[in-house]
Amino acid sequence: xxxxxxxxxxxxxxxxxxFIVPMASQAQDTSPAALIETFxxxxxxxxxxxxxxxxxxxxxxxGKPDTPSCTTxxxxxxxxxxQARTGKVIEPMASSVNPxxxxxxxxxTKWFRRNCNSVLGRECTPGEKADVLAWLSSL
Amino acid sequence: MxxxxxxxxxxPTSAAALSPEPKIRVWDLFLRFSHWLLxxxxxxxxxSGFFGGLPKLWLHLIVGITALVVVVLRLTWGFTGPxxxxxxxxWPSPRAIMAxxxxxxxxxxxxxxxxxLMVFALLGSVLALxxxxxxxxxGLYKIGPFAADGFALGSVAREAHEIxxxxxxxxxxxxxGGVLFESLRGKENLARAMVTxxxxxxxxxxxxxxxxxxxxxxxxxxxxxxxxxxxxxxKLAKRPVDGLPVVTSSLVADExxxxxxxYPASLLPKQAWQHLMAGLDDHFGEDASLAPETTVAISQWLxxxxxxxxxxxxxxxxxxxxxxxxxxxxxxxxxxxxxxxIVAETFKRAPIFSQGNCQACHKDAxxxxxxxxxxxxxxxxx
Numbered sequence: 250x251x252x253x254x255x256x257x258x259x260x261x262x263x264x265x266x267x268f269i270v271p272m273a274s275q276a277q278d279t280s281p282a283a284l285i286e287t288f289x290x291x292x293x294x295x296x297x298x299x300x301x302x303x304x305x306x307x308x309x310x311x312g313k314p315d316t317p318s319c320t321t322x323x324x325x326x327x328x329x330x331x332q333a334r335t336g337k338v339i340e341p342m343a344s345s346v347n348p349x350x351x352x353x354x355x356x357x358t359k360w361f362r363r364n365c366n367s368v369l370g371r372e373c374t375p376g377e378k379a380d381v382l383a384w385l386s387s388l
Numbered sequence: 389m390x391x392x393x394x395x396x397x398x399x400p401t402s403a404a405a406l407s408p409e410p411k412i413r414v415w416d417l418f419l420r421f422s423h424w425l426l427x428x429x430x431x432x433x434x435x436s437g438f439f440g441g442l443p444k445l446w447l448h449l450i451v452g453i454t455a456l457v458v459v460v461l462r463l464t465w466g467f468t469g470p471x472x473x474x475x476x477x478x479w480p481s482p483r484a485i486m487a488x489x490x491x492x493x494x495x496x497x498x499x500x501x502x503x504x505l506m507v508f509a510l511l512g513s514v515l516a517l518x519x520x521x522x523x524x525x526x527g528l529y530k531i532g533p534f535a536a537d538g539f540a541l542g543s544v545a546r547e548a549h550e551i552x553x554x555x556x557x558x559x560x561x562x563x564x565g566g567v568l569f570e571s572l573r574g575k576e577n578l579a580r581a582m583v584t585x586x587x588x589x590x591x592x593x594x595x596x597x598x599x600x601x602x603x604x605x606x607x608x609x610x611x612x613x614x615x616x617x618x619x620x621x622x623k624l625a626k627r628p629v630d631g632l633p634v635v636t637s638s639l640v641a642d643e644x645x646x647x648x649x650x651y652p653a654s655l656l657p658k659q660a661w662q663h664l665m666a667g668l669d670d671h672f673g674e675d676a677s678l679a680p681e682t683t684v685a686i687s688q689w690l691x692x693x694x695x696x697x698x699x700x701x702x703x704x705x706x707x708x709x710x711x712x713x714x715x716x717x718x719x720x721x722x723x724x725x726x727x728x729x730i731v732a733e734t735f736k737r738a739p740i741f742s743q744g745n746c747q748a749c750h751k752d753a754x755x756x757x758x759x760x761x762x763x764x765x766x767x768x769x770x
Contacts, residue, residue: 313670314673315673333647334674335647335742335744336741336744337647337745363674363677364675366669
């Protein structure tokens with residue numbers, strides 16, 4: 250762990266305990282930076298955007314056959330609209346073009362749980378979450 | 389029956405007086421206009437009804453209502469029009485029919501007794517079609533004056549409507565055959581007479597009864613029937629309708645609507661919803677799990693507003709689920725029957741993408757009505 254991260258991580262530990270958990274389902278209760286730091290704290294390492302990109306674009310195994318990759322629905326370009334298998338449009342994942350992304354801790358929990366299970370057949374690790382968020386908020 | 393010894397022109401002109409074959413004005417302008425408008429509207433109604441399917445229902449309704457209005461006005465004209473238009477002139481009494489069949493009567497300038505039977509049969513059929521059609525529209529789709537009268541009645545009316553459709557098809561065939569037969573037998577073009585209104589007078593003709601059209605009476609009667617009828621139908625249409633789908637709760641709209649159309653609870657029976665909600669971790673090939681308290685809340689709402697609580701067509705036809713695919717609306721025999729003529733490629737193309745994307749074609753799908761009038765299949769994007 251880099252020493253320079255320590256004060257921020259400590260601060261976010263307080264945020265996580267006092268703010269995020271009690272208001273888990275409320276929108277606008279968090280930010281990409283806060284989430285990355287939370288997951289980084291859990292993982293014990295900083296989020297890596299390059300690793301996140303590779304993870305997001307990769308074809309995985311172990312999940313459900315119709316959804317082998319994040320890109321199945323979100324497409325290769327997170328700054329563009331995606332499309333669910335049902336035909337429904339999914340708003341861009343990149344927070345630069347869709348500022349509403351990663352501001353609702355309830356949605357983060359729900360969608361990581363669902364989509365990691367669909368694509369990987371397991372929960373994502375805090376490190377994977379930090380990486381993906383680092384990439385999606387850096388675009 | 390008055391039988392003038394010589395054919396008498398209705399409007400003697402010098403030309404007619406000089407002509408060796410005097411032209412007689414038999415069919416008045418309204419009668420001819422109503423005949424051809426009825427022929428056109430019934431033809432389009434039959435074509436759109438038998439071949440157009442639900443996407444052409446709007447056209448079917450327009451021409452069907454047109455046919456009904458024509459028949460109502462023709463009925464008033466039967467009491468107020470000139471001689472050959474009056475029902476009294478061609479009332480097909482059994483004696484007149486027997487005489488005609490035996491060939492004992494002469495040539496009729498107006499309707500002969502068999503032709504008269506056809507007139508009443510066709511007018512009656514259009515009325516029967518209009519009534520059964522309106523009852524179907526109300527019962528099945530909750531549209532129009534009989535929207536409050538229930539799905540069961542609408543289903544019966546829908547069957548009757550189709551039977552009347554075949555009946556009028558047979559009558560039209562018989563009518564055309566009769567016109568052809570009589571034209572050949574009498575060596576005259578009866579179809580042209582219905583265009584020009586004129587026939588060539590011959591010795592021994594049965595002339596129509598001598599009556600002038602009562603225009604003021606006719607207009608007043610027609611107006612009273614049309615306006616009064618419309619007001620009565622509007623009043624019927626304003627009755628409260630039971631069994632309409634409820635508005636989807638905001639929780640369901642948010643959670644279910646995140647990935648797909650928030651299907652109205654009325655599309656599936658309770659049993660199917662329970663099955664779906666118990667298996668959200670593998671929901672049509674994806675994990676759609678929810679927080680336990682959210683799952684409970686949504687399950688309860690869906691059960692309370694399931695197909696059992698609605699009287700719409702989807703609520704009835706989708707409530708017989710395929711046990712192998714419980715909870716899949718597109719696997720129900722009813723859904724398949726309604727969509728059997730749509731090829732698989734249509735469902736895959738933009739902006740439809742999947743069979744589950746109801747509102748791509750049914751604009752009112754989220755409200756659960758699925759009116760055929762809100763139905764249009766988007767054309768392929770070029």
